């Protein structure tokens with residue numbers, strides 16, 4: 409497959425299921441944001457992306473997700489992807505169940521109900537997002553993400569601006585969903601405890617001469633029992 413010389417492009421995975429990120433550079437209006445950043449994520453791995461505010465974490469996520477194609481480099485990613493943002497981005501005029509079925513064409517009502525049950529939303533299927541609490545809307549966004557059985561899950565600060573108790577509940581729920589579905593996961597967080605709890609590896613972005621690069625001490629591998637258990 410041809411890869412444009414100047415713009416980022418998706419390329420076929422070299423190895424089945426592996427996400428390969430190879431960004432040579434990313435600029436905004438001539439300002440270098442990301443320098444060379446290369447890493448891969450194996451199936452079932454959970455990678456946290458951390459770094460100071462404004463370093464380029466969200467920019468990197470958008471490139472990996474394919475939302476931003478204006479970069480130099482290549483990304484190999486699977487077709488089945490899901491994204492979870494701080495804002496649940498639900499369709500307010502659709503029922504909770506239809507929010508899932510609109511995104512995932514062909515998802516049966518039973519499968520949608522199962523996905524909602526997994527996030528503790530049984531009984532809320534016909535409610536509209538405006539009738540759900542903030543925590544329930546976040547659960548629905550998670551249900552929507554996992555309903556598509558993603559091979560790659562991308563999350564941008566999914567627990568920010570939640571009160572401590574809700575954040576803890578959502579963190580535990582996400583941990584269980586990841587352990588059960590085992591997508592490759594890449595998420596941005598400012599909270600070290602979230603990174604250490606969810607991630608099997610933590611990548612740190614640090615300033616480089618031509619935009620942010622991965623820090624040398626960023627690769628902190630550790631095995632999480634739940635991830636290795638069948």
Ligand SMILES: Nc1ncnc2c1ncn2[C@@H]1O[C@H](COP(=O)(O)OP(=O)(O)OP(=O)(O)O)[C@@H](O)[C@H]1O
Nearest residue numbers: 436437441459460461462463464465466467468596
């Ligand atoms: N659309 C854009 N146009 C111009 N500059 C942008 C754009 N989006 C981001 N930037 C700049 O790119 C840099 C990286 O932004 P990014 O949002 O990726 O950082 P971040 O690490 O996610 O920050 P934070 O932790 O504060 O959310 C910042 O200097 C930001 O101002």
